[in-house]
Amino acid sequence: MKREFAVIGLGRFGGSVCRELSEEGMEVLAIDTQESKVNKFRNIASHAVIADATDENVLKELGIRNIDHVIVAIGENIQASILTTLMLKELGINKITVKAQNDYHEKVLNKIGADQVIHPERDMGKKIAHSIISNNILDH
Numbered sequence: 510m511k512r513e514f515a516v517i518g519l520g521r522f523g524g525s526v527c528r529e530l531s532e533e534g535m536e537v538l539a540i541d542t543q544e545s546k547v548n549k550f551r552n553i554a555s556h557a558v559i560a561d562a563t564d565e566n567v568l569k570e571l572g573i574r575n576i577d578h579v580i581v582a583i584g585e586n587i588q589a590s591i592l593t594t595l596m597l598k599e600l601g602i603n604k605i606t607v608k609a610q611n612d613y614h615e616k617v618l619n620k621i622g623a624d625q626v627i628h629p630e631r632d633m634g635k636k637i638a639h640s641i642i643s644n645n646i647l648d649h
């Protein structure tokens with residue numbers, strides 16, 4: 510069975526998540542406020558729409574309630590990221606993954622019930638450091 514995802518915010522991170530999920534054959538609804546970003550994903554995602562995710566009615570009209578897992582990849586606009594996460598939570602989304610900008614943002618996201626909070630740069634830095642260490646151990 511195909512799993513359904515929505516990616517909100519198609520910057521470098523959200524765009525990469527959207528592309529990868531689509532290449533793996535998943536159904537992806539791609540959302541961004543910027544037309545130019547959305548246009549890039551028209552032939553990649555199952556659906557790509559220009560929309561402001563902080564508008565609850567817009568989220569409802571997009572049928573977001575029927576989606577299993579939503580990834581909120583709004584970066585700099587912390588207020589929009591928090592508001593969107595809160596509304597997704599209220600709409601009863603099963604799984605919500607959010608990109609955090611800093612530790613305070615992460616704290617709020619955890620408090621309002623995000624299921625998974627990620628810091629792409631920090632998390633990737635950790636992974637690389639561990640992989641460097643294990644390669645060094647193997648080399649010795």
Ligand code: ATP
Pocket residue numbers: 517518519520521522523540541542543546560561562563582583584585586589
């Ligand atoms: P990255 O490093 O992944 O590129 P970033 O930290 O630079 O991300 P932004 O560019 O600030 O993040 O935001 C990512 C995307 O989210 C942008 O394409 C932006 O247009 C989109 N975005 C911002 N606010 C909203 C919103 N309310 N609804 C939908 N998309 C939004």
